């Protein structure tokens with residue numbers, strides 16, 4: 293990396309605490325060769341949009357790339373057949389090196405997706421493992437005999453896509469475990485050779501200049517060694533830390549009423565204590581490359597358990613907190629999530645927040661009820677970018693891309709194809725990035741692998757760039773302003789303790805030199821309030837309401853419906 297490039301990068305080993313991350317789903321970002329699938333050269337062409345060093349660009353500091361490694365694409369790259377190469381659909385290793393260089397030149401750090409709970413069934417390791425019972429790689433995966441005279445699966449575990457977690461392999465007469473599709477066999481993390489092989493993979497990419505990893509389903513690596521069957525869902529016990537009955541729980545129950553036998557509490561195949569050892573070993577490698585960071589995809593309904601993956605500052609650097617995905621659109625729901633997480637995090641731990649990703653309906657569509665998504669998306673942008681912690685923006689979120697409702701014949705996600713019409717899968721959140729209002733939104737000149745989302749004439753980069761009141765302009769303003777506000781970058785968080793109007797959520801961010809107040813009105817009505825926070829100048833820095841006069845000094849305010857304000 294050149295000296296100038298180094299200077300551009302956020303300095304310090306904990307740069308990731310100040311960074312704004314952006315998730316790219318490479319298949320859908322930009323297609324450079326007309327095959328309808330996004331690729332690395334396409335991404336390189338668009339890096340200036342993400343950060344060209346000026347407030348005309350979005351201004352993000354790091355990218356998390358969903359996988360682009362060789363893969364049969366049963367789970368669109370989350371089934372990896374070679375950890376140390378690039379899938380030809382996406383480019384070559386030379387393209388990758390250029391991508392890293394071009395990112396670093398612009399001050400953008402590169403974060404890869406480490407998918408090591410499982411491999412593809414086409415990975416040479418699994419092919420070997422499957423070839424005979426006495427193959428030296430047999431124990432790299434989890435093979436077991438069937439149970440009883442009817443050769444039933446070894447236990448009752450279900451995979452996370454609502455199907456059986458075991459598949460019988462005729463050739464060697466045993467079952468193998470897969471926490472996801474049958475094409476994604478689980479690695480055996482108790483085998484020291486597996487650990488060593490993955491450590492080499494991590495070093496391979498760190499040596500090539502990457503700045504960190506997102507750890508796919510890291511809470512699933514180690515399972516109960518006796519492979520005990522899971523208890524029923526409703527025996528998961530009382531837990532005051534858990535969110536009240538969530539939409540996810542509701543989906544769960546509906547699925548089960550429909551006869552999909554998934555009603556179990558995943559006691560023995562998630563959050564096994566040994567997983568913490570695996571993460572500590574990873575951390576030692578990361579620490580040997582100063583400035584490297586990591587974020588876990590650790591899902592769970594108990595924030596205390598999720599928070600434990602920070603260890604004693606010797607496991608993950610950051611951990612996704614997914615509760616916003618299950619929030620209802622009201623002030624209390626969001627406030628409780630933040631307070632719960634703030635409460636359970638270990639002292640040194642750093643939060644990471646996201647509203648959307650490639651596995652869930654985009655926030656703007658989740659909260660669209662009655663076409664209110666656009667205003668709500670503006671409020672959530674201000675919320676995400678003013679919390680204490682590292683924000684992750686999902687590609688297209690900044691232009692308000694919405695999930696289309698795809699008919700069955702257009703679905704690509706195997707989970708959606710299997711459970712349609714009860715669940716349409718994840719394709720809706722993975723449609724091509726909308727660059728302009730032309731054919732296929734400027735993503736490709738070929739036939740895109742998925743159709744573009746709705747209303748591309750207004751939900752596209754080119755149009756919104758010109759409009760100072762667009763969602764994109766709000767994101768740009770928030771991101772660039774954030775960089776200059778120490779209270780947002782490193783200040784403390786506190787929910788205000790004075791009287792707040794109904795369905796509003798106010799908090800204070802405070803550093804040694806600065807105090808900021810965030811006002812969020814989640815209601816669809818105006819809300820009046822007097823600012824009772826001492827030590828504030830009362831200057832409006834940013835509002836989500838295009839009619840608000842920014843820069844004005846106030847001591848009280850009538851918030852418009854769904855308005856959010858950042859006040860100095």
Ligand code: NOJ
Pocket residue numbers: 367370371407472508509589650651
């Ligand atoms: C979580 C990923 O986000 C998801 O897309 C994938 O299907 C599973 N892990 C399996 O790797």
